[in-house]
Amino acid sequence: MYAISDYRVLAQAAQENVKNPVTTQLLKMSNHVASLTEKRTFQVKFDLPKGVKAKSIRWTYDDKPLSEWKTFEQGDYTGPAFITVSDEKVNNGEFTANVTFDLPYGSTNLAEPRLQAQLFGSLMGTYELAAVADGQVIAQAPVKLTPYESFITYDELKPGIDVVTAQAAEKNDRYIETTSIGKSVEGRDIYFTIVAKNKAIVDKYQKVTHPAMMNNPEQLQEDIKSGTFGDYAVPIWINNIHPNESPGVDAIFNYFKSIALDKSITYNTTLPTGKPSKVSLNVEDALDHVFFLFVYTNNPDGRAHTTRGNANDFDLNRDNSYQTQPETRSVTEQIAKWSPLSFLDLHGFDRGFLIEPATPPHDPNIEYDLMIDNMVEQAKAMGEAGIANTHYDYYHIPYEEHRKSV
Template sequence: QDRDYTGAPFITVSHVKVTNGKVHANINFDLPYDTDNLSEPRLQRPLYASLMGTYDLAAIVNGRVVAHAPVKLTPYDSFRTYDELKPEIDAVTAKAAQKNNRYIKTTSIGKSVEGRDIYLTVLAKDKASVDKYQKVTHPAMLNDPKKLQADIKSGAFGDYKVPIWLNNIHPNEAPGVDAIMNYFKSMALDKSMTYDTVLPNGKKSKTTLNIDDALKNVFFLFVYTDNPDGRVHTTRSNAEDFDLNRDNSYQTQPETRSVTEQIAKWSPLSFLDMHGFDSNFLIEPSTPPHNPNVEYDLLIDHMVEQAKAMGEAGIANTKYNYYHIPYEEHRKTAEDPNYVSKGTASGWDDASAAYTAAFAMYHGAMGHTLETPESNEESTKALYYSSAAAAKYVAGKKEELFLN
């Protein structure tokens, strides 16, 4: 609060060695404020923003600068400020146009309280895939679902793709924003993603997501953050000090209105909301009670399966060795009173559509809230690989999921 930190330096120099006139040294950039986790306590989250920036690293001998270089100081390697998002989106889009010609379109879907753009990127195999979904598939879903189901089963409907939405709403839960950007880059530029997952027997196994094959079945909607002002000010709430993840029912804030309009426009099949920070890696679907207006019998089985696929990928490619699904922890506790959960067995209910992921379920989405433990690169990777597993799950079961 007073900005009078007097603890030990968090940037240190060690192992200084001079050989034939060349100086070698290790420079270690640690975490400030005597913490090993910038996500806790919450007070530290806005504090680190005052330290971010590009600084001049100088070597000085007898008062004379003999060498210098710029050093960018961020909480972790892939952290982006809000102002860095759009230039990187544009650069990736231009590179993809030269490399593989995948369809990528970024628009502003609305403005924040302070007037910043909320960006949405659509990434697909081609424009025709998106046009068919918007002009044919989505209207048919809403107006005559029984006929659409019959036409898909008979083959009369032909080729179609379904949308997967990656979202962040609390931008001080920073890894969510950067995981979405990292994943967008992979989907835009790479041919495939190979990553570890965990088999039912507990052993790791390699799996590959062929991106061109996936784009024959799905397309992506990336909203890097619903809350641009929060990214700028390193806050959970928007500039009106309102938690947008409590506003999806009433839609009192401009950011919420912009995002919920798009959820209604696209009816994503899978909706992944990137959050933090739970002490363990947590993936919703939620614990009971459930809202009677959500068609749970059509969603829950696949939501649990998809959550498991995301969790296994998240822990297999990071330092984390545990994830939990509140719905499953609640079920196990209800079935066995002696069961001791390492995770959360209650309190993550979806009784309210105030939460963005729960709101998306009203539009037919398998809505998930993903909570990582830390604000660092490992938590960013956990969300990144969870997204890959979610896409692979949807692409592999597209028809079964979409008919529901």
């Protein structure tokens, strides 16, 4: 129990704290990005204020003690804390420590189990990491907690597109146009970006090439072969339909940056003979023949909530035939408008490297026999490049594997 005199001392100390509040410092850190899929340790330091004892320092993240940031175990966040502090020292008035962000899901693969791709949305964000003593924040700094370095949220997407577009305007004269082609169930924009060498190429395709494709393809083929049609470019559409398979969205955004800004793109591949090879793509030359249509995700609500389905809990990858959802109708309208020569849908979080141009179930009204040869050829080219640039050593094309087993 406290005596009356003790209470007087405590009250006086509290008044002194009010009279002489500690000025909050910027916490100096070796890094400000923590990953859900990579264990990282940051070195932190700040000047220890006079009168503050090092032993009284406590740490919080988003105003919560680090002990409350628990790992996910047995269906809930009940495991040990994944944010810890170690090696706390004071030298010449400078307080230093190591802050470690471990793996909250115990894995570097957010697809184990697949449910975690939905769960990580509850953790990610940018919060203040703070050193606190006697109820006062001594030093703090923002730390972004993200699935991985290149992860981009839905809210960051349009600002990111705008930054790249502005950079391209200063660096080259490529034509870049971003619009909203529709709204999600919850009213979010479905962003659609065109990247071309110039606007004239896009205009010719829309006003001349595409109508000729639809109305008289035989004549168009003859005109192209004879040279009378002149120069033209055709669209390649790059899409994502499962936004909880996050690498698909991020890969599209990163590729958009490359096509918008880079002079060339170089990557490894393997020739049909098995010999390793390197491909260097001159972007300006490529844009003489193709232009790109980017739909970073046609499920904005799913990206915002890190879910597979849209806000109606509908898997849009099962809606292409009947088009019951607003997102599907908006995207299908644009597909009909552009008739892309190649349509690539990027997924992610798969144990194996699946690159499948014709996964069942199939709509019987779609004539796969007219497309499958070119689709498989593209799949093989991308698969060989994929295994040459990643840790994978094999890629799966179930259509081809099934044919070999028949």
